[in-house]
Amino acid sequence: MCKVISIANQKGGVGKTTTTVNLGKGLSDMGKKVLLIDFDAQGSLTESLGYSNPDEIPSTISDLMQNVIEDRPLNFKSCVLHNDEGIDIIPANIELSGMETILVNIMSRERVLKELISQLTDSYDYILIDCTPSLGMLTINALVASDEVIIPVQAHFLPAKGLEHLMRTISKVKRQINPGLKIGGILLTMVDRRTNFAKSISELIRNTYGNDLRVFQSEIPLSIRAAETSAAGKSIYGYDKRCSIANAYTKFTEELCMEVG
Numbered sequence: 191m192c193k194v195i196s197i198a199n200q201k202g203g204v205g206k207t208t209t210t211v212n213l214g215k216g217l218s219d220m221g222k223k224v225l226l227i228d229f230d231a232q233g234s235l236t237e238s239l240g241y242s243n244p245d246e247i248p249s250t251i252s253d254l255m256q257n258v259i260e261d262r263p264l265n266f267k268s269c270v271l272h273n274d275e276g277i278d279i280i281p282a283n284i285e286l287s288g289m290e291t292i293l294v295n296i297m298s299r300e301r302v303l304k305e306l307i308s309q310l311t312d313s314y315d316y317i318l319i320d321c322t323p324s325l326g327m328l329t330i331n332a333l334v335a336s337d338e339v340i341i342p343v344q345a346h347f348l349p350a351k352g353l354e355h356l357m358r359t360i361s362k363v364k365r366q367i368n369p370g371l372k373i374g375g376i377l378l379t380m381v382d383r384r385t386n387f388a389k390s391i392s393e394l395i396r397n398t399y400g401n402d403l404r405v406f407q408s409e410i411p412l413s414i415r416a417a418e419t420s421a422a423g424k425s426i427y428g429y430d431k432r433c434s435i436a437n438a439y440t441k442f443t444e445e446l447c448m449e450v451g
Contacts, residue, residue, distance in 0.1 A: 192311035195318050195374060196336040199296035200356055202323035204344040205379035207234045208416050208426075210320040211277075212324050212435075213340075215425035218276050222315040227251060229303075229332055230322040239273045240423030244283035247271075251286040259292065264309060266403030271435070275428050278314075286328070293327045300327070300367055304335035325359050325362035333363045336445040338374035341448075343395060345381045345388040345409075353399070375443060382412040408442035411435060 197210045214224045227237035233244030249269040257264050271279050293299040307317060319332045364371045376399060382388045397407050411434050419429040426436045
């Protein structure tokens with residue numbers, strides 16, 4: 191069975207894209223067939239996998255969604271790109287920014303991405319969705335289409351404080367639209383282990399949510415390597431597989447697979 195996982199947080203800069211790329215590569219290295227969906231109009235995931243000019247890509251996720259809306263056949267062959275590291279990706283660009291407005295005025299607007307993904311699940315073991323940093327209609331679509339959501343949280347006070355709003359949104363989607371949705375876990379990112387402050391935030395999150403939700407034992411360290419890999423258009427494994435972030439994402443991928451099978 192294909193597992194559909196959203197990587198979501200309305201706060202930007204918490205490591206959603208980095209997590210999507212490296213989790214995808216980690217799963218691929220374990221022999222899984224993986225598809226990544228860039229669901230952010232900034233196209234950060236697309237750029238992070240080596241496609242430096244997303245706005246020049248002729249077919250993207252917004253084109254597929256428009257076809258669903260207009261009840262036209264979906265041409266995945268023209269939209270699914272094949273990365274050099276063995277990962278498939280459906281790219282995004284600035285055109286996706288207009289989809290929020292389009293979705294507001296159509297029937298079953300929360301289920302457009304779900305309908306699209308339902309035609310791909312036979313081809314993949316995992317589909318990972320890199321969500322936009324908001325709690326608008328695009329993120330709702332991602333949550334409705336998903337089996338699980340993973341929440342990257344930067345080990346700082348304000349990103350941690352914003353978790354409550356996201357939790358309420360996930361709970362509402364689960365209650366009203368997607369009863370099968372689960373929170374796969376909270377992943378602490380950009381953890382500066384040299385500071386007591388980062389340690390205290392980590393403890394705060396674990397104490398606040400750990401009794402009800404899974405907080406992954408794996409923590410992603412703060413490192414300049416994350417920015418370097420994005421600029422290079424590679425996963426951390428393709429850039430420097432021996433660095434601390436690569437080791438952390440390997441442990442995280444293994445930890446996740448122990449749960450989801």
